[in-house]
Amino acid sequence: MGRPFFLPPPHAAASSDASRPPPPAPPAGPSSSSALATRLATAVHAVQAPARFSTRFADALRALADAGLEAYACGWTEGDVTRELVRAGSRDPGAPTDTEASVAYVALVWLTAEAAEAAAAAAVAGPPPPSSSSSSVSLPAPLSAPSSIRRPAAGRWASTAALSPATEAAWAGFVGLIVEANLRKGWVWFPLDRLSTELAASRGGSPPPPAAVAEWARVVYATLETLAGGSGRRGEEGGVR
Numbered sequence: 001m002g003r004p005f006f007l008p009p010p011h012a013a014a015s016s017d018a019s020r021p022p023p024p025a026p027p028a029g030p031s032s033s034s035a036l037a038t039r040l041a042t043a044v045h046a047v048q049a050p051a052r053f054s055t056r057f058a059d060a061l062r063a064l065a066d067a068g069l070e071a072y073a074c075g076w077t078e079g080d081v082t083r084e085l086v087r088a089g090s091r092d093p094g095a096p097t098d099t100e101a102s103v104a105y106v107a108l109v110w111l112t113a114e115a116a117e118a119a120a121a122a123a124v125a126g127p128p129p130p131s132s133s134s135s136s137v138s139l140p141a142p143l144s145a146p147s148s149i150r151r152p153a154a155g156r157w158a159s160t161a162a163l164s165p166a167t168e169a170a171w172a173g174f175v176g177l178i179v180e181a182n183l184r185k186g187w188v189w190f191p192l193d194r195l196s197t198e199l200a201a202s203r204g205g206s207p208p209p210p211a212a213v214a215e216w217a218r219v220v221y222a223t224l225e226t227l228a229g230g231s232g233r234r235g236e237e238g239g240v241r
Contacts, residue, residue: 069223173202
């Protein structure tokens, strides 16, 4: 894979130190931080209201996965996404007003990328050798499918955590269930009631509406398809039962 162009996140400019020498000029590329911000905000809003953007839900999912993975690779954080969505909303009276709910769509993409990376690493490492004290305990089978996962374009160049601990705690279990079942067992669906129970436990309160749970799950499946270089059909067809 060729070396990707360097695209700093929005917070990078604000934290630059004038006393330091300027970084090397980034290689020429078709994107800019401003263009990526526009793409990401549009994709997040389109997933929530496809008809308003004259697009299909499946196409909106693919756009969200593409833009979200690029932002992740370029070191964006949850704070960057929040600021850009607020800025986009101020220019678009019809945009969703619940910024936290909108940020969750990007969080799902990022957590899926991280879970897929971890699954790929585990598959390469294989199961740990049995110890003499637990030789009778069955070891889990190594992951069978993550070799098809394509890593995000630039990994993640930033050392800063992408998501806040609260956001990660709210969604990591939900994403982990889907990713593990998809990569370890080859499932292209997941029981909706189990996902609802997981969300109720991790986020607190009552289980969310089934339609919302199904939509969030489709974001995860669409991201897995994008990472694998697929067509995104799982995001269109469902992925939950």
